[in-house]
Amino acid sequence: MLLGCESEIKTEKQPDQIVEDFDPKKLPNDLSQIKETDFEALIPMLGDSKLIGISEGTHGMIEPFQTRNAMLKFLINENRIGAIAIESGLIEGKLMFDFVDGKDISLDSVINEGIACNFGEFVPNHELLIWLREYNMNQTEDQKIHMYGYDIPGCAPNPMLENAQIGFEYVFKYLDRVDIQTSRKHQGELSKILPLLHMKDNADDGGLHFWDIDSTDWDHIFSAVDDIEKTFSNNETAYITLSSAEEFEWAKQSIVGARQNVAFLHSIGNSTYDYSPREKGQLENVQWILDREEGRSVALFAHIAHLAKEIHMQEPGAMAVPMAGEHIAEKYNDEYVVIGNFYRKLDWFEEGSLELNDSLIANKLSEYEMQNFYMKLDKSDTIWQKEWPFGKPSSGGQVYLNPAESIDIILYNDVQTWLYKYQDEED
Numbered sequence: 050m051l052l053g054c055e056s057e058i059k060t061e062k063q064p065d066q067i068v069e070d071f072d073p074k075k076l077p078n079d080l081s082q083i084k085e086t087d088f089e090a091l092i093p094m095l096g097d098s099k100l101i102g103i104s105e106g107t108h109g110m111i112e113p114f115q116t117r118n119a120m121l122k123f124l125i126n127e128n129r130i131g132a133i134a135i136e137s138g139l140i141e142g143k144l145m146f147d148f149v150d151g152k153d154i155s156l157d158s159v160i161n162e163g164i165a166c167n168f169g170e171f172v173p174n175h176e177l178l179i180w181l182r183e184y185n186m187n188q189t190e191d192q193k194i195h196m197y198g199y200d201i202p203g204c205a206p207n208p209m210l211e212n213a214q215i216g217f218e219y220v221f222k223y224l225d226r227v228d229i230q231t232s233r234k235h236q237g238e239l240s241k242i243l244p245l246l247h248m249k250d251n252a253d254d255g256g257l258h259f260w261d262i263d264s265t266d267w268d269h270i271f272s273a274v275d276d277i278e279k280t281f282s283n284n285e286t287a288y289i290t291l292s293s294a295e296e297f298e299w300a301k302q303s304i305v306g307a308r309q310n311v312a313f314l315h316s317i318g319n320s321t322y323d324y325s326p327r328e329k330g331q332l333e334n335v336q337w338i339l340d341r342e343e344g345r346s347v348a349l350f351a352h353i354a355h356l357a358k359e360i361h362m363q364e365p366g367a368m369a370v371p372m373a374g375e376h377i378a379e380k381y382n383d384e385y386v387v388i389g390n391f392y393r394k395l396d397w398f399e400e401g402s403l404e405l406n407d408s409l410i411a412n413k414l415s416e417y418e419m420q421n422f423y424m425k426l427d428k429s430d431t432i433w434q435k436e437w438p439f440g441k442p443s444s445g446g447q448v449y450l451n452p453a454e455s456i457d458i459i460l461y462n463d464v465q466t467w468l469y470k471y472q473d474e475e476d
Contacts, residue, residue, distance in 0.1 A: 073461075076421035080115040080462075085123035092127065094425045094458050098386040099339070100377065101130065101348045102356035103460075106390040106440075110465035112421070113390050114173035117350055122180065124348060125194055131345025132338065133181075134199035135174075136355060138165040139334045140219050140306045142198025143299055149181040149196045166204040171468055197338050199349060201309040201330040208248035213259075213314055216307030217243060220277060223300035227291040231280055239273055242266050246314060259314040267315055274308045302337055309333070324370050331355060331373035332380065354448070356387050357455040360439070362446045374455075388423070389456030396466040410437045410452065414461045423460045428453040 074090045077083055095101060103120060105113035124130045137145075144163025148154045159178060160169035168174060178196070185193040203212040217239070224232030245262050262270075281288065281301050289297045312326035338347055351373075354360055358378035362369065378385050393411040413432070426433060433452040440448050452459075 071425050071427040073417050073419060073422040073424040075419050076116070076423065078420040080112050080421060083115055083119045085119050085126065088120050088123040088423075091120065091123070091423070091458075092129065095129070095386055096383075098384055099344075099346045100335070100381055100385040101346065102374065102377075102385065102387040103348055103350045104353035104356045104388060104390045105350070106353055106392050106462075106465070107395070108168075108352060109171070109468045110392070110395070110462075111173070111468045112392070112462040112465045113460075114171065114468065116421075116460060116462075118173055118177050118180075121177065121348060125184065129346060130194070130348045132195040132197065132342050132347045133177075134197040134335065134338050134347055134349050135164075135168075136200050136351035137168055137198035138200050138202035138204065138215065138306070139198045139337075140202040140216055140299075140303045141165055142196075143219075145178065145196045145198065148178055149185055150193060151182060151185055163198075165198065165200065165202070166207055166210055173468075195342070197334075199331055199334045199338060200351075201313060201327050201334070202303075202306040203310055205310055205313045205327060208250040211248060213246040213310040214243050216303045216305075216310055219303035220300060220307060223292070223296065223303070224280075227288045228280075228284065231284075235273065235277055235280070239270070242270055246270075246310065248314070248317075259317070270311050271308070274304060274311065277307075278304050298341070302334075305333060305337070306330075322370075325372070328355070328371060328373040329376060332376040335373075335377060336380070353389055353456075357389060357450060358385070358387055359454040360448060360450050362448055386458065387456045388458040388460050389426075389450075389452070390460045390462070392462045392465040394464045396464055396470065410439060410450070411461070414459065415463060417461075419461070420463045421461065423458060425458055426452055426456060 070090075074087075076087055101124070103117055105117075121130070121133060135142075141163050142165075144154060144159045148156065148159045148163070156175060156178065160175065163169065164174060181194055181196055188194075203215040204210040205213060221232050221236055224235070242262065245257050245259055247258050249256075249258050278301075281297075281304065285297065288300075292300075309326055309330035313330070316322040316326050335347070335349070349356060354372055354374075356374045356377075357372070358374050360372055360374070374387065378387075391411040391414055393415050428434070436449045436451050438447055439450040450456075
């Protein structure tokens, strides 16, 4: 059963107790039937936050997507948010931005090229993109909802999918239009090094990759990025005249993305880094999006590991340094609200339901005896003021999370279903 629980979940309030409403808000057992109005109780929970982190407990499960889409539609129709940013590369996400804005772009191109890490294959992402495009058709320019990726570009953590050159590719494509001579100069300087910016995707790969870049060439890459940034700063007026302010803004941010990819690879096995360039890069990209949105609130959607305000491993491992949510919380404080997603079982592949005995938070939440619900976290309750074992990443080790320090709202699913399995059953 549960280990070290300090109190029981509260099911009844004392008559003289004057507190906020921390009762769970029931959602349908079948989340395909979820309605936008199911989230009417969410608005007061969000307060005046300008950043709303909506998490999924693991990638590729249908229930978080069903909940997310209904929640986002409700928040949009309530004029509570003006933009959405998902865990996908910011630079390739320009295709998502343009598609929902109504540009002449096919959905297939967005699915295949505009969403990183194969997340474009997830049908709920298609549904959200189409809904946003149709919604924006009836809005003025300043009322349109924007959609971004906010991760570093190129699916950097996955050697099978990563494209660490994508930031450079976007920069050079832009420079080819506005300043071809300068573009050729920078491309020439980096022509022998850029092909090495990748990880081996299998043990038999005998080619050169980022491990083969020596310290001199690393210095050269970072210096080249500095030079490209100076090129943009020195020629801003001319470049905008030859393109547009928005195109210039995206191209300039792609230089930041290029630096994020280089730093990510450079940090692997490098003890001089006391932070994760990917997690710090997510903060940089969130800041850029918020600046562009000029005061409008933004909803983020990502794995809880990237959004929780505090999450760690007791042993060295993937979370040995602060994750993005900790950086974001430090920057935005009470303006950042996190919805933490927890589940008790996974209906995974063909194996049937898998009981997750290490997810003690979810086991405790199951005492409410509801399939799906959300609730504001009562941070004054001592049960949530301690470290809970939360899960085990593929890299090994044990992840810990203090709910009172990490999240503000709980979103619970008793069972989550592998998205492809769900789609097959629907077909």
